[in-house]
Amino acid sequence: MNGDSSIVLEGRKLNRQFGFGRNRFFAVSDVDFVFRSGEIISIVGESGSGKTTLAKMIMGLLKPTSGEVMFRENPRSLRTKADREEYWKSVQGIFQDPFSSFNQFSKIQTLLLDCINLLKLKLSEEEKMNMMREACGFVNLEFDELYNKYPFELSGGQMQRLMIARIFILKPKVLIADEPTSMIDACSRATILDMFLKLRKQNDMIIVFITHDLGLAYYVSDTIYIMEHGKIVERGNAATILESPVHSYTKRLLADVPKLKEAWDLG
Amino acid sequence: MGQTILTVSELKTFYRTRLKENVHAVDGVSFTLEEGKILGIAGESGCGKSTLALSVMGFYFPPLNFKSGSIVIDGIDIMKLSREDLRTKVLGEEIAYIPQSAMNALNPTKRVGKFIEDILREHRPGLSQEQMQRLAAERFEILNLPTRALTAYPNELSGGMKQRVVIATSTILNPKVLIADEPTSALDVSSQKIAIKLLKSLLAKGFVKSMLFITHELPLLKHVADDVMIMYAGQIVERGRIDEVIFKPMHPYAQALMGSIIVPESDIRGHRLSSIPGAPPNLKNEMKGCRFADRCIHTVDECRKEEIPERARGERTIRCLFDFDYQSEETAHERR
Numbered sequence: 001m002n003g004d005s006s007i008v009l010e011g012r013k014l015n016r017q018f019g020f021g022r023n024r025f026f027a028v029s030d031v032d033f034v035f036r037s038g039e040i041i042s043i044v045g046e047s048g049s050g051k052t053t054l055a056k057m058i059m060g061l062l063k064p065t066s067g068e069v070m071f072r073e074n075p076r077s078l079r080t081k082a083d084r085e086e087y088w089k090s091v092q093g094i095f096q097d098p099f100s101s102f103n104q105f106s107k108i109q110t111l112l113l114d115c116i117n118l119l120k121l122k123l124s125e126e127e128k129m130n131m132m133r134e135a136c137g138f139v140n141l142e143f144d145e146l147y148n149k150y151p152f153e154l155s156g157g158q159m160q161r162l163m164i165a166r167i168f169i170l171k172p173k174v175l176i177a178d179e180p181t182s183m184i185d186a187c188s189r190a191t192i193l194d195m196f197l198k199l200r201k202q203n204d205m206i207i208v209f210i211t212h213d214l215g216l217a218y219y220v221s222d223t224i225y226i227m228e229h230g231k232i233v234e235r236g237n238a239a240t241i242l243e244s245p246v247h248s249y250t251k252r253l254l255a256d257v258p259k260l261k262e263a264w265d266l267g
Numbered sequence: 268m269g270q271t272i273l274t275v276s277e278l279k280t281f282y283r284t285r286l287k288e289n290v291h292a293v294d295g296v297s298f299t300l301e302e303g304k305i306l307g308i309a310g311e312s313g314c315g316k317s318t319l320a321l322s323v324m325g326f327y328f329p330p331l332n333f334k335s336g337s338i339v340i341d342g343i344d345i346m347k348l349s350r351e352d353l354r355t356k357v358l359g360e361e362i363a364y365i366p367q368s369a370m371n372a373l374n375p376t377k378r379v380g381k382f383i384e385d386i387l388r389e390h391r392p393g394l395s396q397e398q399m400q401r402l403a404a405e406r407f408e409i410l411n412l413p414t415r416a417l418t419a420y421p422n423e424l425s426g427g428m429k430q431r432v433v434i435a436t437s438t439i440l441n442p443k444v445l446i447a448d449e450p451t452s453a454l455d456v457s458s459q460k461i462a463i464k465l466l467k468s469l470l471a472k473g474f475v476k477s478m479l480f481i482t483h484e485l486p487l488l489k490h491v492a493d494d495v496m497i498m499y500a501g502q503i504v505e506r507g508r509i510d511e512v513i514f515k516p517m518h519p520y521a522q523a524l525m526g527s528i529i530v531p532e533s534d535i536r537g538h539r540l541s542s543i544p545g546a547p548p549n550l551k552n553e554m555k556g557c558r559f560a561d562r563c564i565h566t567v568d569e570c571r572k573e574e575i576p577e578r579a580r581g582e583r584t585i586r587c588l589f590d591f592d593y594q595s596e597e598t599a600h601e602r603r
Binding site: 047191212252257264 | 309311312313425426431452456457458460464467480481483484485486487489490513514524526527528529531532533540541542543555569
């Protein structure tokens, strides 16, 4: 990560609470972040630490209770439909469960066409077809095989790759990937991760991984944010965090991941 | 060597689809399981590991069908039993199962303690209500669950607790064989560790005698299992001691699988993960020769000619015609 690249997304004292009075619960409290162009960030924490809430706030699907998200150094506004469309052209997400990410009544080509139409370009039918073919080629899927199929006819790995094909078409500046590989097996995981890295190279995209797996975070990211009970407890360079974790929670997370060479303390 | 508890030989099972096609999901699997041992089964999605787990229980319902082979648990050939005998005498008593998505395995309209009572009422008809409750409470305590969980509804519990409730329910009759089918894939790393610890302690304390552990997470398997079988397209392609298979895989598929491991250890950063090109074969088709031939980098004509038998190589068994050594001593990550 080079220091001079521009800041694309910035969070200032983001808070989110659920419930009121006795049931009030702070899912995210006072979170600051700075995402620079081309950076890969991982937000790591166990279930219930507020990482998905944070992701939803960054994507603009949830309103922060207080605090501000700065997009290209201006406060983000999602008030009008035009504002939202503009924002979601630049910020996109991939979710945990590929089986429920697609409209199951639409055929694959319809799903991809929807994406292309979001770009609001004037394209001929043939150009659109070529675009879909190219996108599928990028993720090692055969478009002609997928044509006229429904999402449920694909395997989990294929669906997650189709999700990435959509990102390839939209070319957003920021991609929020919420546990993108937790539902697929280790073999396809490697393929999917490689595709993310390829995308980053092509578009200088920011990728934010939300995960509980420090191994994955370490493999892909430049910067790691560790989150516990809605707060960022440790942040920094991926290698530094892994080699010399400071916060006790980071140490515990690291100890909980089964490793190949080191012993896993089951005592 | 401990006493052999489970012997499966040449088990073949298939799914019959609505279009009357047969999908040969388990195609000639044999193995034995000894007392006190954990046997791991690893492989990618769709290789038949979950089907193998279901088949070993001997309780078949459509679309899963039994073709041939035998399953012997503690001297009883369970395929020769009637369906009713199987249900009352074998399932739960001799062999128990922890399903993949334990989170969804619990009926949301019943209190958690009820699941255990249901099983006890069916299998131990003599017990009084209090005895049943005491048994359930004892088992909950062993699994670190608070007693109040007994009267809670599943939606009041966290994912890790639900998983432990499922473990408690399936092991309440102290089965000889416990089949755990990806028991931790829906849990985060911290709850995963707790669940694994408890599973191992159940084995150590003798509540279950042996375990079949199915997963695709090889780093996890390394710390859980004693032996491992690598499964591909319905067949076992390699089996051996877990440490040997992970650090020095012999079958080309096993070698490729080890190349895709991600762990937070300093030497994985910057290395490319290897992924296997292509997709597993369609199990509907009758296959000749090696199933991995289409994706293997070493394939020659002989590979496709006839069924490859399993053969011993050192202490291991592999299903490959050739002796390929893992290219480097320095484990999975060096190879890329």
